[in-house]
Amino acid sequence: MKRTVPLLITFLTGFFLIVSFFVPHEPFGQLEQRLLVWFAIVSGFAMLLGVDSLFRAHLKRIIRAREGRWHSLALLLSLVVTLAVGIIGFAKFGSPFHMQSPFMFVYTYGIIPLQATMFALLAFYIASASYRAFRARNTVATLLLVSAVIVMLGRVPIGAAISQFFPVAQEWIMDVPQLAAKRGIQIGAALGAVSMSLRILLGIERSYLS
Amino acid sequence: MAEGRRRGFWEVMNNIDRRIIFVVLAVCVTIPLIVSTGGEIKPTAPVIRAHASVEALETGDYMMISIDFDATSAPELMPMLRAVLRQAFEKDVKIIMLGHIAIGLPLGHMALEQIAAEYDKEYGVDYVDLGYRPGYIAVIIAMGREIEDIFASDYQGTPLREMPVTENIHSYDDIDLLFGFEHGAVIDYWVRYTQARFDQRMTFGTTAVMAPDAYPYLQSGQIEGLVGGLKGAAEYETLVGHPGLGTRGMPAQQWAHLLVIGFIVLGNLGHYFTRKSGKRAT
Numbered sequence: 057m058k059r060t061v062p063l064l065i066t067f068l069t070g071f072f073l074i075v076s077f078f079v080p081h082e083p084f085g086q087l088e089q090r091l092l093v094w095f096a097i098v099s100g101f102a103m104l105l106g107v108d109s110l111f112r113a114h115l116k117r118i119i120r121a122r123e124g125r126w127h128s129l130a131l132l133l134s135l136v137v138t139l140a141v142g143i144i145g146f147a148k149f150g151s152p153f154h155m156q157s158p159f160m161f162v163y164t165y166g167i168i169p170l171q172a173t174m175f176a177l178l179a180f181y182i183a184s185a186s187y188r189a190f191r192a193r194n195t196v197a198t199l200l201l202v203s204a205v206i207v208m209l210g211r212v213p214i215g216a217a218i219s220q221f222f223p224v225a226q227e228w229i230m231d232v233p234q235l236a237a238k239r240g241i242q243i244g245a246a247l248g249a250v251s252m253s254l255r256i257l258l259g260i261e262r263s264y265l266s
Numbered sequence: 267m268a269e270g271r272r273r274g275f276w277e278v279m280n281n282i283d284r285r286i287i288f289v290v291l292a293v294c295v296t297i298p299l300i301v302s303t304g305g306e307i308k309p310t311a312p313v314i315r316a317h318a319s320v321e322a323l324e325t326g327d328y329m330m331i332s333i334d335f336d337a338t339s340a341p342e343l344m345p346m347l348r349a350v351l352r353q354a355f356e357k358d359v360k361i362i363m364l365g366h367i368a369i370g371l372p373l374g375h376m377a378l379e380q381i382a383a384e385y386d387k388e389y390g391v392d393y394v395d396l397g398y399r400p401g402y403i404a405v406i407i408a409m410g411r412e413i414e415d416i417f418a419s420d421y422q423g424t425p426l427r428e429m430p431v432t433e434n435i436h437s438y439d440d441i442d443l444l445f446g447f448e449h450g451a452v453i454d455y456w457v458r459y460t461q462a463r464f465d466q467r468m469t470f471g472t473t474a475v476m477a478p479d480a481y482p483y484l485q486s487g488q489i490e491g492l493v494g495g496l497k498g499a500a501e502y503e504t505l506v507g508h509p510g511l512g513t514r515g516m517p518a519q520q521w522a523h524l525l526v527i528g529f530i531v532l533g534n535l536g537h538y539f540t541r542k543s544g545k546r547a548t
Contacts, residue, residue, distance in 0.1 A: 073528055085411065089411050092404040092405075092415075095401055153395075164376075167337065170337075172341070180288045183529065185530060211519075212520035213306055213520060217305050229483070238481060242482060
Protein backbone atom coordinates (compact mmCIF):
# COMPACT_ATOMS: atom_id res chain seq x y z
CA MET A 57 0.00 0.00 0.00
CA LYS A 58 2.85 2.35 0.91
CA ARG A 59 4.30 1.90 -2.55
CA THR A 60 1.14 1.26 -4.56
CA VAL A 61 -0.55 4.60 -3.78
CA PRO A 62 2.44 6.80 -4.82
CA LEU A 63 2.89 4.67 -7.96
CA LEU A 64 -0.78 5.09 -8.81
CA ILE A 65 -0.64 8.88 -8.25
CA THR A 66 2.45 9.10 -10.49
CA PHE A 67 0.84 7.04 -13.23
CA LEU A 68 -2.48 8.91 -13.18
CA THR A 69 -0.83 12.36 -13.08
CA GLY A 70 1.50 11.48 -15.95
CA PHE A 71 -1.34 9.89 -17.91
CA PHE A 72 -3.62 12.93 -17.55
CA LEU A 73 -0.83 15.33 -18.49
CA ILE A 74 0.03 13.33 -21.62
CA VAL A 75 -3.65 13.12 -22.64
CA SER A 76 -4.15 16.85 -22.02
CA PHE A 77 -1.23 17.62 -24.33
CA PHE A 78 -3.07 15.95 -27.21
CA VAL A 79 -6.63 16.76 -26.05
CA PRO A 80 -6.55 20.32 -24.69
CA HIS A 81 -10.37 20.38 -24.33
CA GLU A 82 -12.35 20.04 -21.09
CA PRO A 83 -11.91 18.42 -18.67
CA PHE A 84 -8.26 17.65 -19.49
CA GLY A 85 -7.15 21.20 -20.31
CA GLN A 86 -8.50 22.64 -17.05
CA LEU A 87 -7.12 19.72 -15.07
CA GLU A 88 -3.68 20.24 -16.56
CA GLN A 89 -3.80 23.95 -15.69
CA ARG A 90 -4.76 23.10 -12.11
CA LEU A 91 -1.92 20.58 -11.80
CA LEU A 92 0.57 23.12 -13.17
CA VAL A 93 -0.54 25.76 -10.65
CA TRP A 94 -0.22 23.16 -7.87
CA PHE A 95 3.27 22.36 -9.13
CA ALA A 96 4.25 26.05 -8.92
CA ILE A 97 2.88 26.26 -5.35
CA VAL A 98 4.67 23.08 -4.26
CA SER A 99 7.90 24.45 -5.82
CA GLY A 100 7.54 27.52 -3.58
CA PHE A 101 7.30 25.33 -0.50
CA ALA A 102 10.28 23.28 -1.71
CA MET A 103 12.30 26.50 -1.55
CA LEU A 104 11.20 26.99 2.06
CA LEU A 105 12.31 23.44 2.85
CA GLY A 106 15.68 24.24 1.28
CA VAL A 107 16.11 27.33 3.47
CA ASP A 108 15.10 25.31 6.55
CA SER A 109 17.62 22.56 5.74
CA LEU A 110 20.39 25.09 5.06
CA PHE A 111 19.67 26.96 8.29
CA ARG A 112 19.68 23.80 10.44
CA ALA A 113 22.89 22.42 8.89
CA HIS A 114 24.86 25.63 9.49
CA LEU A 115 23.35 26.29 12.92
CA LYS A 116 24.45 22.79 13.97
CA ARG A 117 27.97 23.51 12.76
CA ILE A 118 28.13 26.75 14.78
CA ILE A 119 26.71 25.20 17.96
CA ARG A 120 29.10 22.21 17.80
CA ALA A 121 32.03 24.56 16.99
CA ARG A 122 33.04 22.48 13.97
CA GLU A 123 35.59 23.54 11.35
CA GLY A 124 34.21 26.31 9.09
CA ARG A 125 31.83 27.64 11.77
CA TRP A 126 32.81 31.24 11.00
CA HIS A 127 31.80 30.73 7.38
CA SER A 128 28.51 29.26 8.57
CA LEU A 129 27.99 32.25 10.86
CA ALA A 130 28.63 34.64 7.94
CA LEU A 131 26.12 32.70 5.84
CA LEU A 132 23.40 32.74 8.49
CA LEU A 133 23.96 36.41 9.28
CA SER A 134 23.73 37.26 5.57
CA LEU A 135 20.56 35.20 5.26
CA VAL A 136 18.91 36.89 8.26
CA VAL A 137 20.00 40.41 7.25
CA THR A 138 18.80 39.92 3.64
CA LEU A 139 15.48 38.56 4.89
CA ALA A 140 15.12 41.45 7.35
CA VAL A 141 15.82 44.16 4.77
CA GLY A 142 13.41 42.39 2.41
CA ILE A 143 10.65 42.51 5.02
CA ILE A 144 11.43 46.18 5.83
CA GLY A 145 11.29 46.97 2.10
CA PHE A 146 7.97 45.15 1.80
CA ALA A 147 6.49 46.97 4.81
CA LYS A 148 7.75 50.40 3.77
CA PHE A 149 7.44 50.37 -0.02
CA GLY A 150 5.01 47.53 -0.74
CA SER A 151 7.76 45.47 -2.40
CA PRO A 152 11.37 44.64 -1.52
CA PHE A 153 12.22 45.34 -5.18
CA HIS A 154 11.20 49.00 -4.99
CA MET A 155 14.24 51.03 -6.11
CA GLN A 156 14.41 52.88 -2.75
CA SER A 157 14.03 49.72 -0.68
CA PRO A 158 16.93 48.70 1.64
CA PHE A 159 16.84 45.26 0.00
CA MET A 160 17.84 46.84 -3.32
CA PHE A 161 20.77 48.53 -1.54
CA VAL A 162 21.99 45.15 -0.22
CA TYR A 163 21.34 43.63 -3.64
CA THR A 164 23.19 46.34 -5.59
CA TYR A 165 26.18 46.76 -3.28
CA GLY A 166 26.43 43.25 -1.81
CA ILE A 167 24.91 40.46 -3.86
CA ILE A 168 25.80 41.76 -7.35
CA PRO A 169 29.52 42.44 -6.64
CA LEU A 170 29.90 39.14 -4.77
CA GLN A 171 28.32 37.09 -7.54
CA ALA A 172 30.22 38.99 -10.25
CA THR A 173 33.53 38.48 -8.42
CA MET A 174 32.96 34.74 -8.04
CA PHE A 175 32.27 34.37 -11.75
CA ALA A 176 35.04 36.76 -12.83
CA LEU A 177 37.57 34.50 -11.10
CA LEU A 178 36.61 31.86 -13.64
CA ALA A 179 38.30 33.89 -16.40
CA PHE A 180 41.66 33.44 -14.67
CA TYR A 181 41.20 29.71 -14.22
CA ILE A 182 40.01 29.31 -17.83
CA ALA A 183 43.13 31.13 -19.09
CA SER A 184 45.39 28.92 -16.98
CA ALA A 185 43.48 25.72 -17.88
CA SER A 186 43.53 26.56 -21.63
CA TYR A 187 47.29 27.03 -21.50
CA ARG A 188 47.74 23.62 -19.90
CA ALA A 189 45.01 21.66 -21.73
CA PHE A 190 45.39 22.80 -25.35
CA ARG A 191 48.55 20.83 -26.23
CA ALA A 192 49.03 19.27 -29.66
CA ARG A 193 49.75 15.79 -28.25
CA ASN A 194 47.89 13.90 -31.02
CA THR A 195 45.66 14.53 -34.06
CA VAL A 196 42.41 14.91 -32.09
CA ALA A 197 43.99 17.28 -29.55
CA THR A 198 45.48 19.31 -32.43
CA LEU A 199 42.06 19.58 -34.11
CA LEU A 200 40.56 20.84 -30.86
CA LEU A 201 43.41 23.30 -30.41
CA VAL A 202 43.13 24.71 -33.95
CA SER A 203 39.31 25.02 -33.66
CA ALA A 204 39.62 26.82 -30.32
CA VAL A 205 42.13 29.31 -31.72
CA ILE A 206 39.98 29.99 -34.81
CA VAL A 207 36.82 30.51 -32.69
CA MET A 208 38.66 32.77 -30.23
CA LEU A 209 40.07 34.90 -33.04
CA GLY A 210 36.83 34.86 -35.04
CA ARG A 211 34.83 36.22 -32.12
CA VAL A 212 36.88 39.42 -31.65
CA PRO A 213 37.30 42.36 -34.07
CA ILE A 214 41.04 41.78 -34.49
CA GLY A 215 40.33 38.38 -36.09
CA ALA A 216 38.53 40.05 -39.01
CA ALA A 217 41.28 42.70 -39.15
CA ILE A 218 43.92 39.96 -39.58
CA SER A 219 41.94 38.01 -42.17
CA GLN A 220 38.30 37.52 -43.17
CA PHE A 221 39.04 33.81 -42.87
CA PHE A 222 38.68 33.87 -39.07
CA PRO A 223 35.07 35.15 -38.73
CA VAL A 224 33.94 33.00 -41.68
CA ALA A 225 35.69 29.87 -40.34
CA GLN A 226 34.36 30.61 -36.85
CA GLU A 227 30.79 30.76 -38.14
CA TRP A 228 31.30 27.54 -40.08
CA ILE A 229 32.63 25.73 -37.00
CA MET A 230 29.61 26.92 -34.98
CA ASP A 231 27.11 26.14 -37.76
CA VAL A 232 28.34 22.73 -38.89
CA PRO A 233 30.57 20.54 -36.69
CA GLN A 234 29.55 22.13 -33.39
CA LEU A 235 25.88 22.00 -34.33
CA ALA A 236 26.08 18.36 -35.45
CA ALA A 237 27.65 17.32 -32.15
CA LYS A 238 25.24 19.40 -30.10
CA ARG A 239 22.20 18.05 -31.97
CA GLY A 240 23.40 14.48 -31.51
CA ILE A 241 23.77 15.05 -27.77
CA GLN A 242 20.32 16.68 -27.57
CA ILE A 243 18.62 13.84 -29.47
CA GLY A 244 20.36 11.29 -27.25
CA ALA A 245 19.34 13.18 -24.09
CA ALA A 246 15.74 13.50 -25.32
CA LEU A 247 15.50 9.77 -26.06
CA GLY A 248 16.93 9.07 -22.62
CA ALA A 249 14.40 11.44 -21.00
CA VAL A 250 11.47 9.79 -22.85
CA SER A 251 12.65 6.34 -21.84
CA MET A 252 13.18 7.33 -18.20
CA SER A 253 9.78 9.10 -18.06
CA LEU A 254 8.04 5.98 -19.40
CA ARG A 255 9.87 3.81 -16.86
CA ILE A 256 8.72 6.10 -14.03
CA LEU A 257 5.12 6.31 -15.28
CA LEU A 258 4.85 2.55 -15.69
CA GLY A 259 6.35 1.95 -12.26
CA ILE A 260 9.47 0.17 -13.55
CA GLU A 261 11.81 2.84 -12.18
CA ARG A 262 11.05 3.24 -8.46
CA SER A 263 14.26 4.71 -7.06
CA TYR A 264 12.51 8.08 -6.46
CA LEU A 265 10.36 6.38 -3.81
CA SER A 266 13.25 5.34 -1.61
CA MET B 267 75.91 25.40 -22.80
CA ALA B 268 73.68 27.27 -25.34
CA GLU B 269 71.69 24.06 -25.89
CA GLY B 270 71.12 23.75 -22.12
CA ARG B 271 70.03 27.42 -21.87
CA ARG B 272 67.61 26.95 -24.79
CA ARG B 273 66.22 23.79 -23.18
CA GLY B 274 65.79 25.64 -19.87
CA PHE B 275 63.87 28.45 -21.63
CA TRP B 276 61.45 26.05 -23.33
CA GLU B 277 60.99 24.09 -20.13
CA VAL B 278 59.91 27.33 -18.44
CA MET B 279 57.53 28.05 -21.36
CA ASN B 280 56.17 24.53 -21.03
CA ASN B 281 55.27 25.09 -17.41
CA ILE B 282 54.53 28.78 -16.74
CA ASP B 283 53.44 29.48 -13.17
CA ARG B 284 49.69 30.08 -13.06
CA ARG B 285 50.20 33.24 -10.94
CA ILE B 286 52.10 34.83 -13.87
CA ILE B 287 49.16 33.99 -16.16
CA PHE B 288 46.73 35.53 -13.65
CA VAL B 289 48.71 38.79 -13.34
CA VAL B 290 49.26 39.19 -17.11
CA LEU B 291 45.56 38.48 -17.76
CA ALA B 292 44.48 41.04 -15.14
CA VAL B 293 46.68 43.69 -16.81
CA CYS B 294 45.47 42.71 -20.30
CA VAL B 295 41.82 43.02 -19.28
CA THR B 296 42.12 46.18 -17.18
CA ILE B 297 44.09 48.44 -19.57
CA PRO B 298 41.70 48.09 -22.57
CA LEU B 299 38.78 48.92 -20.25
CA ILE B 300 40.50 52.25 -19.47
CA VAL B 301 42.11 52.97 -22.84
CA SER B 302 39.78 51.78 -25.59
CA THR B 303 41.53 49.88 -28.38
CA GLY B 304 38.52 48.30 -30.05
CA GLY B 305 38.20 47.51 -33.73
CA GLU B 306 35.22 47.66 -36.05
CA ILE B 307 32.20 45.63 -34.91
CA LYS B 308 30.40 43.92 -37.79
CA PRO B 309 27.01 42.40 -36.89
CA THR B 310 26.69 38.71 -37.74
CA ALA B 311 23.64 36.96 -39.23
CA PRO B 312 22.13 35.58 -35.95
CA VAL B 313 22.28 39.05 -34.34
CA ILE B 314 20.88 40.76 -37.45
CA ARG B 315 17.99 38.28 -37.36
CA ALA B 316 17.41 38.97 -33.64
CA HIS B 317 17.35 42.70 -34.29
CA ALA B 318 14.96 42.20 -37.23
CA SER B 319 12.55 40.18 -35.06
CA VAL B 320 12.12 43.18 -32.73
CA GLU B 321 12.11 45.61 -35.65
CA ALA B 322 9.16 43.69 -37.14
CA LEU B 323 7.00 44.64 -34.14
CA GLU B 324 4.55 47.49 -34.55
CA THR B 325 3.41 50.24 -32.20
CA GLY B 326 1.31 48.76 -29.39
CA ASP B 327 2.58 45.22 -29.91
CA TYR B 328 3.60 43.21 -26.87
CA MET B 329 7.05 41.83 -26.13
CA MET B 330 7.55 39.48 -23.20
CA ILE B 331 11.04 39.70 -21.70
CA SER B 332 12.29 36.85 -19.57
CA ILE B 333 15.18 37.49 -17.18
CA ASP B 334 16.78 34.08 -16.76
CA PHE B 335 20.20 35.13 -15.50
CA ASP B 336 21.81 36.65 -12.43
CA ALA B 337 24.80 38.88 -11.69
CA THR B 338 27.27 36.17 -12.78
CA SER B 339 26.24 36.77 -16.40
CA ALA B 340 25.30 40.44 -16.14
CA PRO B 341 28.36 41.78 -18.04
CA GLU B 342 27.26 39.85 -21.13
CA LEU B 343 23.48 40.01 -20.84
CA MET B 344 22.78 43.44 -19.35
CA PRO B 345 24.18 45.38 -22.34
CA MET B 346 22.01 43.39 -24.75
CA LEU B 347 18.97 43.77 -22.48
CA ARG B 348 19.42 47.55 -22.43
CA ALA B 349 19.86 47.64 -26.23
CA VAL B 350 16.70 45.56 -26.79
CA LEU B 351 14.70 47.73 -24.36
CA ARG B 352 15.86 50.89 -26.17
CA GLN B 353 14.82 49.44 -29.52
CA ALA B 354 11.42 48.34 -28.16
CA PHE B 355 10.58 51.62 -26.41
CA GLU B 356 11.72 53.54 -29.49
CA LYS B 357 9.04 51.62 -31.41
CA ASP B 358 6.40 52.08 -28.66
CA VAL B 359 6.26 48.36 -28.00
CA LYS B 360 4.71 47.32 -24.66
CA ILE B 361 6.98 45.34 -22.35
CA ILE B 362 5.95 42.52 -20.01
CA MET B 363 8.92 41.42 -17.91
CA LEU B 364 9.16 38.28 -15.81
CA GLY B 365 11.90 35.86 -14.81
CA HIS B 366 12.77 32.36 -13.71
CA ILE B 367 15.92 33.22 -11.72
CA ALA B 368 14.73 35.00 -8.58
CA ILE B 369 18.10 36.48 -7.70
CA GLY B 370 18.56 37.96 -11.18
CA LEU B 371 15.17 39.55 -11.70
CA PRO B 372 16.04 42.83 -9.89
CA LEU B 373 18.78 43.33 -12.50
CA GLY B 374 16.17 43.23 -15.23
CA HIS B 375 13.92 45.52 -13.22
CA MET B 376 16.70 48.10 -12.78
CA ALA B 377 17.45 48.10 -16.52
CA LEU B 378 13.73 48.36 -17.31
CA GLU B 379 13.24 51.35 -15.00
CA GLN B 380 16.40 53.06 -16.32
CA ILE B 381 15.53 52.72 -20.01
CA ALA B 382 11.82 53.45 -19.44
CA ALA B 383 12.79 56.74 -17.76
CA GLU B 384 14.94 57.64 -20.81
CA TYR B 385 11.87 57.27 -23.05
CA ASP B 386 9.30 58.75 -20.61
CA LYS B 387 7.39 55.48 -20.37
CA GLU B 388 4.86 54.93 -17.62
CA TYR B 389 4.73 51.86 -15.39
CA GLY B 390 1.49 49.90 -15.77
CA VAL B 391 0.71 51.65 -19.05
CA ASP B 392 3.74 50.99 -21.25
CA TYR B 393 5.52 48.31 -19.26
CA VAL B 394 5.11 45.99 -16.32
CA ASP B 395 7.26 43.69 -14.20
CA LEU B 396 5.39 40.54 -13.22
CA GLY B 397 8.22 39.29 -11.03
CA TYR B 398 9.11 35.72 -10.23
CA ARG B 399 7.16 32.53 -9.68
CA PRO B 400 8.82 29.20 -8.87
CA GLY B 401 8.17 26.20 -11.08
CA TYR B 402 10.05 26.81 -14.37
CA ILE B 403 8.28 24.42 -16.82
CA ALA B 404 4.96 24.55 -14.95
CA VAL B 405 4.96 28.36 -15.10
CA ILE B 406 5.89 28.37 -18.80
CA ILE B 407 3.18 25.89 -19.83
CA ALA B 408 0.47 27.36 -17.59
CA MET B 409 0.93 30.82 -19.15
CA GLY B 410 -0.10 29.28 -22.48
CA ARG B 411 -3.65 28.98 -21.20
CA GLU B 412 -3.96 31.94 -18.78
CA ILE B 413 -1.13 34.15 -17.52
CA GLU B 414 -3.30 35.36 -14.64
CA ASP B 415 -3.48 31.81 -13.21
CA ILE B 416 0.23 32.09 -12.43
CA PHE B 417 0.79 35.83 -12.21
CA ALA B 418 -2.37 37.18 -10.60
CA SER B 419 -0.54 40.43 -9.87
CA ASP B 420 2.69 42.24 -10.72
CA TYR B 421 5.76 42.36 -8.46
CA GLN B 422 4.13 45.06 -6.30
CA GLY B 423 0.89 43.13 -5.86
CA THR B 424 -1.18 45.19 -8.32
CA PRO B 425 -3.72 42.88 -10.02
CA LEU B 426 -3.09 42.38 -13.74
CA ARG B 427 -6.61 43.41 -14.70
CA GLU B 428 -6.18 46.79 -12.98
CA MET B 429 -3.29 47.90 -15.20
CA PRO B 430 -3.92 49.13 -18.77
CA VAL B 431 -0.84 47.31 -20.06
CA THR B 432 -2.07 43.88 -18.96
CA GLU B 433 -5.85 44.22 -18.76
CA ASN B 434 -6.33 42.33 -22.04
CA ILE B 435 -3.37 39.98 -21.81
CA HIS B 436 -4.31 36.35 -21.22
CA SER B 437 -1.90 33.97 -22.93
CA TYR B 438 0.87 33.68 -25.51
CA ASP B 439 -1.77 34.47 -28.17
CA ASP B 440 -1.53 38.08 -26.94
CA ILE B 441 2.28 38.19 -26.95
CA ASP B 442 3.87 39.16 -30.26
CA LEU B 443 7.45 38.25 -29.38
CA LEU B 444 9.27 36.61 -26.50
CA PHE B 445 12.84 37.79 -25.90
CA GLY B 446 14.64 35.66 -23.34
CA PHE B 447 17.96 36.49 -21.73
CA GLU B 448 19.49 33.20 -20.74
CA HIS B 449 22.46 31.82 -18.89
CA GLY B 450 21.15 28.33 -18.26
CA ALA B 451 18.70 25.61 -19.26
CA VAL B 452 15.57 27.81 -19.24
CA ILE B 453 16.07 28.48 -22.96
CA ASP B 454 15.36 24.77 -23.58
CA TYR B 455 12.11 25.01 -21.60
CA TRP B 456 10.98 28.09 -23.53
CA VAL B 457 11.66 26.49 -26.91
CA ARG B 458 10.33 23.02 -26.07
CA TYR B 459 7.13 24.16 -24.39
CA THR B 460 6.32 27.67 -25.62
CA GLN B 461 7.51 27.50 -29.21
CA ALA B 462 6.79 23.85 -29.95
CA ARG B 463 3.40 23.78 -28.21
CA PHE B 464 2.06 27.32 -28.56
CA ASP B 465 3.95 28.41 -31.70
CA GLN B 466 5.26 31.53 -29.93
CA ARG B 467 7.67 33.75 -31.88
CA MET B 468 10.89 33.98 -29.89
CA THR B 469 14.42 35.37 -29.90
CA PHE B 470 17.16 34.91 -27.34
CA GLY B 471 20.19 36.59 -25.91
CA THR B 472 22.55 34.15 -24.23
CA THR B 473 25.98 34.06 -22.63
CA ALA B 474 28.80 33.01 -24.97
CA VAL B 475 28.99 29.67 -23.16
CA MET B 476 25.29 28.98 -23.74
CA ALA B 477 25.16 30.16 -27.38
CA PRO B 478 26.25 26.79 -28.87
CA ASP B 479 23.28 25.16 -27.10
CA ALA B 480 20.92 27.56 -28.91
CA TYR B 481 22.34 27.07 -32.42
CA PRO B 482 20.21 23.96 -33.18
CA TYR B 483 17.05 25.99 -32.44
CA LEU B 484 18.28 28.82 -34.65
CA GLN B 485 19.02 26.53 -37.59
CA SER B 486 15.67 24.73 -37.27
CA GLY B 487 13.90 28.12 -37.32
CA GLN B 488 12.35 27.62 -33.88
CA ILE B 489 13.97 30.82 -32.70
CA GLU B 490 14.20 33.88 -34.92
CA GLY B 491 17.52 35.28 -33.78
CA LEU B 492 20.36 34.76 -31.36
CA VAL B 493 22.55 37.29 -29.58
CA GLY B 494 25.51 35.42 -28.15
CA GLY B 495 27.89 36.74 -25.50
CA LEU B 496 29.57 40.11 -25.19
CA LYS B 497 30.31 40.13 -28.91
CA GLY B 498 26.62 39.64 -29.67
CA ALA B 499 25.79 42.46 -27.25
CA ALA B 500 28.28 44.77 -28.98
CA GLU B 501 26.81 43.85 -32.38
CA TYR B 502 23.27 44.53 -31.14
CA GLU B 503 24.34 47.89 -29.72
CA THR B 504 25.84 48.69 -33.12
CA LEU B 505 22.56 47.83 -34.85
CA VAL B 506 20.53 49.90 -32.39
CA GLY B 507 23.00 52.76 -32.85
CA HIS B 508 23.65 53.20 -29.14
CA PRO B 509 27.11 51.84 -28.15
CA GLY B 510 27.17 50.85 -24.49
CA LEU B 511 28.97 48.52 -22.11
CA GLY B 512 28.99 45.68 -24.67
CA THR B 513 30.97 47.75 -27.15
CA ARG B 514 33.21 49.10 -24.39
CA GLY B 515 33.94 45.59 -23.12
CA MET B 516 34.98 44.16 -26.48
CA PRO B 517 38.61 45.44 -26.41
CA ALA B 518 39.14 43.72 -23.03
CA GLN B 519 37.71 40.49 -24.42
CA GLN B 520 39.82 40.87 -27.55
CA TRP B 521 43.07 41.22 -25.59
CA ALA B 522 42.10 38.39 -23.25
CA HIS B 523 41.55 36.10 -26.26
CA LEU B 524 44.86 37.15 -27.81
CA LEU B 525 46.66 36.54 -24.53
CA VAL B 526 45.16 33.06 -24.13
CA ILE B 527 46.15 32.25 -27.73
CA GLY B 528 49.66 33.55 -27.01
CA PHE B 529 49.97 31.35 -23.92
CA ILE B 530 48.65 28.34 -25.86
CA VAL B 531 51.27 28.91 -28.61
CA LEU B 532 54.06 29.31 -26.03
CA GLY B 533 52.92 26.21 -24.18
CA ASN B 534 52.90 24.15 -27.36
CA LEU B 535 56.33 25.38 -28.45
CA GLY B 536 57.64 24.63 -24.97
CA HIS B 537 56.06 21.18 -25.09
CA TYR B 538 57.51 20.47 -28.56
CA PHE B 539 61.10 21.63 -27.87
CA THR B 540 61.26 20.08 -24.39
CA ARG B 541 60.16 16.73 -25.82
CA LYS B 542 62.57 17.06 -28.76
CA SER B 543 65.61 17.85 -26.60
CA GLY B 544 64.56 15.16 -24.12
CA LYS B 545 64.59 12.58 -26.94
CA ARG B 546 67.99 13.81 -28.15
CA ALA B 547 69.41 13.52 -24.61
CA THR B 548 68.27 9.89 -24.31
